[in-house]
Amino acid sequence: MMFLERLFASYYRAMAGTIYVSDVPRREFMFRGFDGKVRRHISFHDLSELRKYLMSEPPLHAYYSVSLYRRPTAPMEEKEPIRAELLFDIDSTDFEDEGCEKDSIWRCKDCGYTGRGIKPSECPKCGSERIDVNHWLNERCISLTKLEVRKLMNSLDEEFGVDLDAIAISYTGNRGFHVRVTEGPLTSLGKEERREIAFYMMGRGFEPSLFMTVDDKGRISLLMENGVMRRAIELLSSKPHMVRVSPILKEKLVTLTSGRSVRLNSRERRALTNLLREEALRSGAKIDWMVTMDTGRLTRIPNSIHGKTGFRALSLTLEDYEVFDPFKDAVGLPAEPEVKVRVTLDVPTFRLKGENFGPYSPGDEVNLPGYAAAFLVLRGRAEST
Amino acid sequence: MYEIILIAPFSREAAQLLEEQGLTLEDLAYDPLLERARTLARERLISAIEGRRHLILDRANPMNEVYSYLAAKLIAAKVGRSMLNRLANYEAKRFMDLSSRLSRKHLMDLATGTFGISLREDHSIWMDVASYLRGCVGIGGAKWRLVNRILRRGYVLIDDQDLRRILAEYAKKRILETPRVELPTPLEEIAQEVSDLFAKRMKRRFKRPKKGDFPPCIKELIAKIRKGENLTHQARFSLTAFLLNVGWTQDQILDLFRGFPDFNEKVASYQISHISKRKYKPPSCETMRNWGLCPGECGRRYMLEGLA
Numbered sequence: 001m002m003f004l005e006r007l008f009a010s011y012y013r014a015m016a017g018t019i020y021v022s023d024v025p026r027r028e029f030m031f032r033g034f035d036g037k038v039r040r041h042i043s044f045h046d047l048s049e050l051r052k053y054l055m056s057e058p059p060l061h062a063y064y065s066v067s068l069y070r071r072p073t074a075p076m077e078e079k080e081p082i083r084a085e086l087l088f089d090i091d092s093t094d095f096e097d098e099g100c101e102k103d104s105i106w107r108c109k110d111c112g113y114t115g116r117g118i119k120p121s122e123c124p125k126c127g128s129e130r131i132d133v134n135h136w137l138n139e140r141c142i143s144l145t146k147l148e149v150r151k152l153m154n155s156l157d158e159e160f161g162v163d164l165d166a167i168a169i170s171y172t173g174n175r176g177f178h179v180r181v182t183e184g185p186l187t188s189l190g191k192e193e194r195r196e197i198a199f200y201m202m203g204r205g206f207e208p209s210l211f212m213t214v215d216d217k218g219r220i221s222l223l224m225e226n227g228v229m230r231r232a233i234e235l236l237s238s239k240p241h242m243v244r245v246s247p248i249l250k251e252k253l254v255t256l257t258s259g260r261s262v263r264l265n266s267r268e269r270r271a272l273t274n275l276l277r278e279e280a281l282r283s284g285a286k287i288d289w290m291v292t293m294d295t296g297r298l299t300r301i302p303n304s305i306h307g308k309t310g311f312r313a314l315s316l317t318l319e320d321y322e323v324f325d326p327f328k329d330a331v332g333l334p335a336e337p338e339v340k341v342r343v344t345l346d347v348p349t350f351r352l353k354g355e356n357f358g359p360y361s362p363g364d365e366v367n368l369p370g371y372a373a374a375f376l377v378l379r380g381r382a383e384s385t
Numbered sequence: 386m387y388e389i390i391l392i393a394p395f396s397r398e399a400a401q402l403l404e405e406q407g408l409t410l411e412d413l414a415y416d417p418l419l420e421r422a423r424t425l426a427r428e429r430l431i432s433a434i435e436g437r438r439h440l441i442l443d444r445a446n447p448m449n450e451v452y453s454y455l456a457a458k459l460i461a462a463k464v465g466r467s468m469l470n471r472l473a474n475y476e477a478k479r480f481m482d483l484s485s486r487l488s489r490k491h492l493m494d495l496a497t498g499t500f501g502i503s504l505r506e507d508h509s510i511w512m513d514v515a516s517y518l519r520g521c522v523g524i525g526g527a528k529w530r531l532v533n534r535i536l537r538r539g540y541v542l543i544d545d546q547d548l549r550r551i552l553a554e555y556a557k558k559r560i561l562e563t564p565r566v567e568l569p570t571p572l573e574e575i576a577q578e579v580s581d582l583f584a585k586r587m588k589r590r591f592k593r594p595k596k597g598d599f600p601p602c603i604k605e606l607i608a609k610i611r612k613g614e615n616l617t618h619q620a621r622f623s624l625t626a627f628l629l630n631v632g633w634t635q636d637q638i639l640d641l642f643r644g645f646p647d648f649n650e651k652v653a654s655y656q657i658s659h660i661s662k663r664k665y666k667p668p669s670c671e672t673m674r675n676w677g678l679c680p681g682e683c684g685r686r687y688m689l690e691g692l693a
Contacts, residue, residue: 159536160536161540186515189518190519196521196522196530196677197531199531199677200536205533205675207527207528225535226536227535228532228533
């Protein structure tokens with residue numbers, strides 16, 4: 001592990017100046033060291049003290065609290081929260097997407113059976129549910145999560161009326177993004193209120209029947225002013241999922257979505273309601289609502305190094321997240337020194353800083369630039385020799 | 386003006402009048418001219434305990450509404466958290482009943498002036514989303530969820546009825562912020578009486594079988610009742626269905642529900658027996674999550690998992 005520490009140290013020595021957290025003295029910090037030890041309830045007087053700390057004791061993982069506290073170093077119950085950033089966590093690990101998981105390797109903890117791709121709910125050999133996954137990350141994970149960032153951004157802007165200056169986007173350093181609202185009235189909300197926001201974004205709990213009106217002739221029309229309804233309809237009109245409804249209902253649906261009213265029997269009405277409910281979820285942002293709700297959350301410090309990839313948790317502007325490529329832009333560790341590693345699990349071809357590496361098989365010994373060696377070791381697919 | 390303080394004794398207008406008069410706690414306790422206010426305060430508290438929808442209105446002297454509201458708050462806070470919850474609920478209902486008499490303009494003034502809510506008006510009313518959320522989280526039902534609302538540029542569309550309901554929630558919250566202070570003897574005496582009556586009502590409440598290892602969602606709901614907090618309809622349904630399924634009797638559940646600030650024996654026992662008759666199963670974890678009742682992953686796949 002020594003080489004990793006050296007690489008991390010050299011990153012922080014050169015780049016500590018890019019570490020920025022607002023209101024440093026009011027935050028709690030947490031670090032996980034290379035020895036596996038966790039240090040919590042830490043606070044700093046100012047930004048420069050935080051940066052110095054990162055230089056002198058480079059951590060494997062570095063976190064700060066979304067909350068501002070009157071007493072950041074006190075135990076949780078006595079911290080006295082002031083306000084908290086509203087945090088959205090998008091992680092492709094939750095998506096169960098085949099493309100994104102195609103090089104993930106799972107292993108049954110009981111019988112040792114392994115396979116690739118999406119983790120099965122139970123081991124096909126022994127039926128055990130105890131299955132470990134070694135995730136891989138690829139371009140697909142990133143492009144998928146970017147779509148979700150865009151959904152959040154649109155909604156925060158147009159629906160929640162959040163000032164764009166008060167929104168921060170950052171790459172998590174692994175398989176997703178964080179979107180935060182840093183200022184404004186939403187930052188003073190409690191847990192329950194935040195859950196409402198998360199569910200809105202996700203389209204969860206949407207009740208389509210509230211947006212159906214019946215005229216005196218028994219004809220139904222849809223009210224489209226609700227953002228969730230609008231998104232559901234858009235997705236529905238954009239075809240592929242429509243296959244599952246009957247041709248008659250399909251026709252009526254076209255009429256409805258164009259703003260006109262139709263007569264529906266109770267079965268059709270039920271089918272429509274269920275369909276809209278599903279589309280609301282499908283078109284909603286895929287976020288981890290428990291993160292959004294948790295005002296006591298600790299989250300990765302922007303521009304620090306993620307200890308499972310060696311990538312920078314890069315903070316991004318509203319313009320450049322769309323073109324951002326972590327395999328180029330977020331590589332933060334130096335190339336020197338070159339490191340020899342022994343591969344322990346299959347490694348697919350991957351590209352870092354424009355250079356192709358792999359594929360490698362278990363037992364291969366390869367000389368790699370520091371950042372590429374760190375990537376494989378941190379992902380648990382190789383060890384240093 | 387008098388109409389406002391009569392209907393909304395928690396309003397800024399009422400608070401200003403109190404301030405102008407320089408009313409002290411001693412006055413509230415001893416001033417012979419405030420005897421009527423003390424009587425009304427006692428009535429407010431008893432109505433709250435007994436779940437009566439008794440609308441006290443002293444039209445001859447609207448300030449008595451304000452004095453008695455204030456005294457009742459202080460006494461309830463002294464008696465304890467559950468009593469304060471109960472009073473808060475009572476006052477919220479009282480406001481709901483009476484506020485239909487207020488014009489939209491009055492209601493909007495109340496929202497902005499008293500609670501700092503930001504509103505916009507075209508033909509309908511738009512409330513800033515943060516204020517809306519603070520109100521709606523205390524209210525059950527699908528139509529109150531943000532996901533089922535029209536939200537534009539930071540404002541949520543509401544109607545007059547919604548505004549009243551949200552204001553009632555704010556009024557409730559404000560009462561819950563009442564500090565606990567030592568009371569002068571005459572008020573303390575009322576507190577004693579109220580406390581005894583309340584204890585008598587609650588007595589049979591916590592005699593129930595062993596808790597076992599319930600899932601965290603259920604534990605949380607029970608803890609909330611213990612604190613005298615209200616639960617949404619869905620929460621009550623889930624809890625009832627769960628408890629019936631682990632073998633509680635209807636009476637045991639009824640006793641637990643005595644802790645609700647809006648407890649009404651007739652309604653509650655009807656609902657419980659209805660759920661029992663239909664043999665409802667407790668909701669799935671997915672449904673619980675959608676209802677906002679899942680406090681977090683607990684590893685169970687369904688509520689009754691691991692319970693005999």
